[in-house]
Amino acid sequence: MTSYLRALRLVNFRNYPDDTVVLAPGLNVVVGDNAQGKTNLLEGISFAVTGSSPRTPNDSEVVRWGRDFARTEARVYLDGGERAVAVGYAPGQKKRVTVDGAPAPSLATYAAGGAGVRVVTFLPDDIRIVKGAPADRREFLDGLLSTLRPAYARAAIEYAKAVQQRNQLLRRIRDGFSSERTLSTWDRKVVELGETVLRGREAALGPLEAYFAASLRALYGPEKADVRYSYSAPLDGYAEALRGAHSADIERGTTSVGPHRDDFGVLLGGVDLTTYGSQGQQRLATLALKFAARDHVRGETGEDPILLFDDVMSELDERRRDYLAGYFLESTQAVITTTNLDYFDEDILERSHVVRISGGAVSETTSGGVR
Ligand SMILES: Nc1ncnc2c1ncn2[C@@H]1O[C@H](COP(=O)(O)OP(=O)(O)OP(=O)(O)O)[C@@H](O)[C@H]1O
Numbered sequence: 001m002t003s004y005l006r007a008l009r010l011v012n013f014r015n016y017p018d019d020t021v022v023l024a025p026g027l028n029v030v031v032g033d034n035a036q037g038k039t040n041l042l043e044g045i046s047f048a049v050t051g052s053s054p055r056t057p058n059d060s061e062v063v064r065w066g067r068d069f070a071r072t073e074a075r076v077y078l079d080g081g082e083r084a085v086a087v088g089y090a091p092g093q094k095k096r097v098t099v100d101g102a103p104a105p106s107l108a109t110y111a112a113g114g115a116g117v118r119v120v121t122f123l124p125d126d127i128r129i130v131k132g133a134p135a136d137r138r139e140f141l142d143g144l145l146s147t148l149r150p151a152y153a154r155a156a157i158e159y160a161k162a163v164q165q166r167n168q169l170l171r172r173i174r175d176g177f178s179s180e181r182t183l184s185t186w187d188r189k190v191v192e193l194g195e196t197v198l199r200g201r202e203a204a205l206g207p208l209e210a211y212f213a214a215s216l217r218a219l220y221g222p223e224k225a226d227v228r229y230s231y232s233a234p235l236d237g238y239a240e241a242l243r244g245a246h247s248a249d250i251e252r253g254t255t256s257v258g259p260h261r262d263d264f265g266v267l268l269g270g271v272d273l274t275t276y277g278s279q280g281q282q283r284l285a286t287l288a289l290k291f292a293a294r295d296h297v298r299g300e301t302g303e304d305p306i307l308l309f310d311d312v313m314s315e316l317d318e319r320r321r322d323y324l325a326g327y328f329l330e331s332t333q334a335v336i337t338t339t340n341l342d343y344f345d346e347d348i349l350e351r352s353h354v355v356r357i358s359g360g361a362v363s364e365t366t367s368g369g370v371r
């Protein structure tokens with residue numbers, strides 16, 4: 001049995017003053033009207049397990065209005081025992097993360113499975129992974145790889161900083177305050193970190209593409225699906241490409257090659273869905289990417305991540321809703337929000353744990369079958 005979340009307590013988190021939610025293995029259906037706190041609950045689970053919000057980089061947003069801290073506590077079932085994890089945040093202070101009462105070594109190690117369980121989230125806005133800008137796609141890839149390896153997370157953060165510093169240097173050179181010779185020192189640092197990022201991405205792309213193709217086939221149809229990575233500079237020619245870009249980079253004051261400029265295309269039947277996909281195709285491809293992330297985490301760690309899928313049923317047809325319900329039921333743990341239980345068949349609900357949310361309170365928790 002792999003690990004899952006048994007219970008979650010949210011204190012001053014978004015619209016929750018102090019609430020505890022009990023969760024079951026398998027499918028948990030969170031039901032409530034609009035603006036009651038369903039998305040906030042999924043965000044709270046993610047915050048508890050990864051130490052940050054999947055919705056915003058600005059932690060103070062999660063603190064309940066008028067309060068000066070937010071806290072999440074979770075009980076994780078693992079190896080037949082239990083682990084207690086807590087994340088406390090007060091604006092202006094360092095986040096406090098504890099595992100069984102002891103401080104976590106770092107946020108990066110905590111985010112990479114320190115809680116004993118990982119999450120894969122699907123939020124309505126995630127469609128931008130397919131529909132949006134290259135930065136949205138890179139963020140998806142970097143987020144996934146960071147939950148698998150803290151070393152990747154650190155390299156990606158350090159790389160971004162090194163590129164920013166290189167950009168400052170480029171502008172000083174352009175404005176005559178530095179000489180071009182100083183650039184090669186920074187190039188070495190940028191290449192070293194950038195190569196770690198590129199190697200991490202390269203190793204993941206093969207399996208991810210295979211998982212993605214299989215998921216999209218199940219969700220959409222038999223057309224061939226691909227993920228196509230496009231390099232601004234390939235791994236083996238990276239240092240030369242950076243050197244070759246010196247004068248253009250100085251002129252523009254930005255670094256034009258490296259993993260921060262790469263992208264990947266999401267293709268169906270050879271057609272790029274970012275440019276040509278219908279809304280439904282883009283949404284299903286986003287789902288398939290999330291399923292691929294689940295499979296990749298499972299392949300790398302041997303453990304299923306918890307699936308946190310927000311309002312995923314509403315825009316799907318009945319056949320796809322049935323497929324998804326089956327998929328979630330067979331997951332180690334899935335927490336799915338909905339405004340309407342009619343999206344789930346009676347026999348699915350009988351095998352699920354239903355949680356009702358109203359006005360930032362968990363008003364009723366029932367196991368199965370009650371509408
Ligand atoms: N920091 C905060 N403090 C207090 N309330 C907040 C905070 N952030 C958001 N809220 C409120 O929480 C309420 C519930 O939001 P949430 O997004 O969880 O609703 P939901 O149940 O997912 O609704 P929908 O079905 O419309 O998606 C909203 O009214 C929102 O304004």
Ligand SMILES: [Mg+2]
Nearest residue numbers: 038039310311
């Ligand atoms: Mg919502």
